[in-house]
Amino acid sequence: MGITERWRGETAAKGTEHSTLLRSSFPAFVCLQGALYAAYGIESPFLPSFLGERGLSSGEIGLVLAAGTLVRLAAGPVAGHIADRYAATRLVLGFAAAAAGVISFGYLAAHSFWTLLAVSMAHSVAIAALAPLADALALTAAERERSFSYGWVRGAGSAAFVIGTLAAGQLVGALGLASIILASGLMFLAMAAATSRVPAAPARREAPIEGLAGVRTLLAQPLFRRLLLVAALVIGSHALNDGFAVILWREAGIGVGTISLLWSESVASEVVVFVLAGPWLLKRFSPAQAALLAALLGILRWVVMATTVAVPVLAVSQLTHGLTFALLHLANMRLIGEMVPDHLSATAQTLYGTLGLGVASAVLTGISGLLYGWLGAGAFWVMAGLCCLALPLAPGLRRKGA
Structure with a gap:
């Protein structure tokens, strides 16, 4: 085979690989993880400043953030258990992402320590299992389809986090700190929409797990x-x-x-x-x-x-x-x-x-x-x-x- 024919063969093979990748669930998972980590990148660096702008002292900001962390640690395993118990990982993920988006907007209406604390704790419950459940679906799909690697999906999420953080700086400079709440909420809602495009976990043969077994x-x-x-x-x-x-x-x-x-x-x-x-x-x-x-x-x-x-x-x-x-x-x-x-x-x-x-x-x-x-x-x-x-x-x- 000559050089030209070999080059054409390699080009055709690469084209087939790219076509297979685009027809797989990979683009949907990139959108899912991209929206999730963009939301994190937009919100996390500036949320303490937003809370301070709403009149909270440094001590109160610490309490709000600490309470959110504790709630996430408790809510995450519960969400995972529910997803496994009812074989509903995608459903739980989509519902939680939608809830995270809607609850985010509650920050805009809150102005006191107690209301901000309540919104933060509710938001923490919603986001607690987003990344683990998204990872569970991506891992299963990557193993089943064999056309992409989980690392590609997670790398897209890391890149989206950086882009989100950079975008947040521009938003704050132009529109103020409230803009990050609106932008991150919209990203969580975009994630909820993207959840409907990724494949659900395959039907299982094992009996459902009862309680905390x-x-x-x-x-x-x-x-x-x-x-x-x-x-x-x-x-x-x-x-x-x-x-x-x-x-x-x-x-x-x-x-x-x-x-x-x-x-x-x-x-x-x-x-x-x-x-x-x-x-x-x-x-x-x-x-x-x-x-x-x-x-x-x-x-x-x-x-x-x-x-x-x-x-x-x-x-x-x-x-x-x-x-x-x-x-x-x-x-x-x-x-x-x-x-x-x-x-x-x-x-x-x-x-x-x-x-x-x-x-x-x-x-x-x-x-x-x-x-x-x-x-x-x-x-x-x-x-x-x-x-x-x-x-x-x-x-x-x-x-x-x-």
Whole structure:
């Protein structure tokens, strides 16, 4: 075969792949995750400022945000259990997204601490399981259709978060803080509409789970408990970075423009790993090996943060974010997909989001403030220590016989 014929054959094959991808549920999941994370990106950076504009003190803002966190931690597993109990993951997701959009607008009518607290708690109930349930549907579809990777969908969500955050800054500058409430509410409603376009989870053969038996079944599995613990240690160790890296860099005299570039670099690496590098790596590495790599690079990253504020060194270390967070998340999604039966997938995702990520991040965020006030940059040594604790646990993240 000549070069021209081979080129034509490769081009035709690529065209077929693209056509298959467009006919799959991938575009619908991109819209779903894009709307979800755009809503998060628009709302989360500016909600505290909005609450302050409504007259809340810093202490009251903290109480509102803390109450919302506690409500999400409780509501997430309940929503997952309902989705599994009635085999209605897509229905629960669509209803919750619509409720999140409608309740968001309640912020615009609230002006006192108690009304804002009530709206925040109701909104937190609605959004508690959005990401885990969306992940459950995407994982099932990716495994069933084989035409796209879950990482591509999740990478689209990360990109949408960045775009949403950038758009929110423009909206606030032009229209004021109330505009972010309107915009995020509309994004949640767009997510509800997109939910109707993604495929529902396939019909299951197993009998429905009664009561909290599904939660007990999952937590009784040593492998699932180990997965939660490794996620809590490695992904949870990012809490100090998320809350205090910018403060540390500004205190060191690093300019706002440079800080924005450093932060954007880490998000860009996350997208690259979700979309490209992660799926490639997980074809060659087991979840246990990926978790071990994430923990090792986590140690390296936090040691760098503890010892230097040199911008060139920070620029290199920020590139590891895609591996310390996104690769481990992808590995955990793969392991959950392999070890958890279909009739417990939504429950497993909400437990992972609540116990593996939510509780760990909430606790470590609170501890991080104390650590940073006491140790300054040295607090990152503690985060490196958490990743060290994950090292002996990571190799056990494999199913028997795997």
